Amino acid sequence: MQGTSLTESSTAKGIRPSEPVSSDLLVRLQMHSNPDALCLVRATVERATELLHFHETQTRAIVRSVDEALANVIRHAYKGKSGLPIEITCKKLRVDRNGAPVTGLEILLEDSGVALDPAKLKGRALEDLRPGGLGLHFIYQSMDEVEFSHKNGKNQLRMVKYTVPANTVVKPEGE
Amino acid sequence: MQGTSLTESSTAKGIRPSEPVSSDLLVRLQMHSNPDALCLVRATVERATELLHFHETQTRAIVRSVDEALANVIRHAYKGKSGLPIEITCKKLRVDRNGAPVTGLEILLEDSGVALDPAKLKGRALEDLRPGGLGLHFIYQSMDEVEFSHKNGKNQLRMVKYTVPANTVVKPEGE
Amino acid sequence: MQIAARASDGFTIFDISGDIDLAHSPQMRKALLGEIKEKRIPRVYLNMKNVRYIDSSGIASLVEGLKASRDAGTRLILYSLNNSVREVMQLSRLQKIFEIFDDEAQALAS
Amino acid sequence: MQIAARASDGFTIFDISGDIDLAHSPQMRKALLGEIKEKRIPRVYLNMKNVRYIDSSGIASLVEGLKASRDAGTRLILYSLNNSVREVMQLSRLQKIFEIFDDEAQALAS
Numbered sequence: 001m002q003g004t005s006l007t008e009s010s011t012a013k014g015i016r017p018s019e020p021v022s023s024d025l026l027v028r029l030q031m032h033s034n035p036d037a038l039c040l041v042r043a044t045v046e047r048a049t050e051l052l053h054f055h056e057t058q059t060r061a062i063v064r065s066v067d068e069a070l071a072n073v074i075r076h077a078y079k080g081k082s083g084l085p086i087e088i089t090c091k092k093l094r095v096d097r098n099g100a101p102v103t104g105l106e107i108l109l110e111d112s113g114v115a116l117d118p119a120k121l122k123g124r125a126l127e128d129l130r131p132g133g134l135g136l137h138f139i140y141q142s143m144d145e146v147e148f149s150h151k152n153g154k155n156q157l158r159m160v161k162y163t164v165p166a167n168t169v170v171k172p173e174g175e
Numbered sequence: 176m177q178g179t180s181l182t183e184s185s186t187a188k189g190i191r192p193s194e195p196v197s198s199d200l201l202v203r204l205q206m207h208s209n210p211d212a213l214c215l216v217r218a219t220v221e222r223a224t225e226l227l228h229f230h231e232t233q234t235r236a237i238v239r240s241v242d243e244a245l246a247n248v249i250r251h252a253y254k255g256k257s258g259l260p261i262e263i264t265c266k267k268l269r270v271d272r273n274g275a276p277v278t279g280l281e282i283l284l285e286d287s288g289v290a291l292d293p294a295k296l297k298g299r300a301l302e303d304l305r306p307g308g309l310g311l312h313f314i315y316q317s318m319d320e321v322e323f324s325h326k327n328g329k330n331q332l333r334m335v336k337y338t339v340p341a342n343t344v345v346k347p348e349g350e
Numbered sequence: 351m352q353i354a355a356r357a358s359d360g361f362t363i364f365d366i367s368g369d370i371d372l373a374h375s376p377q378m379r380k381a382l383l384g385e386i387k388e389k390r391i392p393r394v395y396l397n398m399k400n401v402r403y404i405d406s407s408g409i410a411s412l413v414e415g416l417k418a419s420r421d422a423g424t425r426l427i428l429y430s431l432n433n434s435v436r437e438v439m440q441l442s443r444l445q446k447i448f449e450i451f452d453d454e455a456q457a458l459a460s
Numbered sequence: 461m462q463i464a465a466r467a468s469d470g471f472t473i474f475d476i477s478g479d480i481d482l483a484h485s486p487q488m489r490k491a492l493l494g495e496i497k498e499k500r501i502p503r504v505y506l507n508m509k510n511v512r513y514i515d516s517s518g519i520a521s522l523v524e525g526l527k528a529s530r531d532a533g534t535r536l537i538l539y540s541l542n543n544s545v546r547e548v549m550q551l552s553r554l555q556k557i558f559e560i561f562d563d564e565a566q567a568l569a570s
């Protein structure tokens with residue numbers, strides 16, 4: 001017996017091959033600030049990472065980061081109030097910030113909650129055995145780029161992970 | 176040993192219980208008419224059905240219907256052209272069209288492709304062994320309500336499935 | 351979807367895994383028709399054990415394969431279908447049209 | 461998430477399955493603290509075999525449980541952690557703080 005792998009990427013019969021589009025949108029999700037909806041986002045992000053051929057450990061790290069970031073939006077930006085809008089945009093990146101060819105997943109979270117206090121964003125020392133304060137730590141440990149910003153009255157959190165670590169890894173100070 | 180099930184629905188610590196919101200939006204997805212994105216939608220819809228406690232067989236039937244309907248949008252409404260917008264809205268229904276209390280999942284698909292020809296929407300006789308023409312059959316077999324419409328220049332397909340079959344099941348004629 | 355071929359004297363086994371959907375059914379179709387129409391392999395087996403999902407375009411590709419094998423006077427044999435794939439076969443009323451076996455041993459012995 | 465209790469003389473086993481996330485960690489926390497703080501059960505076991513995901517709020521609830529058990533002079537024992545849960549324990553640097561065993565037999569024998 002001889003093994004031949006026939007895996008290839010192919011377009012569907014009768015489907016014209018992808019034309020170059022301005023953005024490489026994978027999917028955009030709109031949800032309400034309801035903890036029950038987190039499992040939907042985790043599933044979507046998991047599949048998006050599979051599409052980009054991330055390893056299992058990387059997939060879990062990305063899913064965890066998005067989930068923790070959304071939990072923070074619900075608990076902190078929206079102070080636990082449900083029914084408020086959150087948007088998650090997943091894009092495929094083909095170049096890093098220096099224009100070098102890469103495969104990356106960019107995830108942009110947007111909410112209209114209270115703007116965050118950058119001083120609180122460092123996470124905490126883990127030596128202290130107490131509940132809470134782990135979410136940001138997970139995110140900073142897992143993602144290659146993490147940027148909080150406030151634009152057009154919205155909080156934005158942009159996270160990027162590359163399939164192979166990029167040359168330029170932006171980590172917050174103190175990590 | 177004695178077995179006690181502790182399952183209950185509960186809100187997170189520090190989270191105020193859900194306030195009544197006008198709509199029961201679970202999630203809205205925006206994607207491009209790219210076959211690769213179908214797997215993302217299937218994963219999201221699968222979790223949405225789990226959230227509403229559909230049985231496994233029902234879950235598969237719903238996921239299949241959404242997937243087939245999206246494939247039709249890509250192949251027929253957009254004629255295989257990629258990069259064009261599709262929107263999928265998943266809502267939880269608490270009452271059926273007669274106001275009777277139910278648990279249902281409503282899925283609304285919207286595209287801006289060519290309006291469809293109602294004459295073609297009947298599916299085909301299965302006796303004829305030939306490839307193609309199965310998608311609509313799957314959808315009509317699986318969902319409790321299936322409605323095609325055209326509003327504000329957009330094609331809309333509204334599909335509903337109830338956890339227990341509703342009294343009023345709207346099936347297209349001929350089914 | 352991933353598809354790998356195990357070729358032997360007189361037959362080929364395709365081990366398919368993942369989702370056979372609009373994005374991937376053309377790849378399966380190409381593999382099937384290559385083995386059936388071009389190489390005219392007497393028996394082509396599809397191991398569906400790890401197929402998580404199949405859509406109507408995947409079913410259409412299987413039907414095309416079946417027709418090609420009938421034309422060529424060869425066999426197309428499916429085995430290890432999970433519930434999801436079985437349901438789709440039933441919905442399409444194809445479970446009696448295809449040769450379907452429970453597992454590889456039964457399929458190879460058939 | 462689903463949580464079911466198997467209660468016996470001197471210990472309780474919680475079989476947890478699914479996702480321990482922001483929506484469900486309060487339910488696990490309540491179950492844990494009830495057994496540890498209120499009932500003061502000497503050994504509380506968490507069977508994590510079917511836990512698909514745990515987030516930082518789930519970890520926080522486990523830490524609360526651990527603290528409560530230390531205060532009460534009882535034990536909280538975890539077993540059958542999959543890769544996903546193990547990774548989160550490591551990220552939180554908690555893998556050495558908790559009593560963690562490979563499977564139920566080893567946990568019960570400890």
Ligand SMILES: Nc1ncnc2c1ncn2[C@@H]1O[C@H](COP(=O)(O)OP(=O)(O)O)[C@@H](O)[C@H]1O
Pocket residue numbers: 072073075076077114115116117120121122123124131132133134135136137516
């Ligand atoms: N999206 C956000 N909006 C506002 N504040 C935030 C946000 N995310 C994190 N923070 C702040 O950073 C702190 C640390 O967050 P984290 O590490 O996730 O732990 P925890 O949420 O358990 O406190 C939070 O307590 C909060 O003050």
Ligand SMILES: Nc1ncnc2c1ncn2[C@@H]1O[C@H](COP(=O)(O)OP(=O)(O)O)[C@@H](O)[C@H]1O
Pocket residue numbers: 247248251252289290291292295296297298299307308309310311312406
């Ligand atoms: N979204 C749509 N827009 C336009 N036409 C459609 C759409 N969905 C289905 N149709 C028409 O209905 C027919 C039957 O669809 P279907 O049962 O899914 O099988 P197939 O797509 O394989 O032909 C299609 O061939 C097409 O003409």
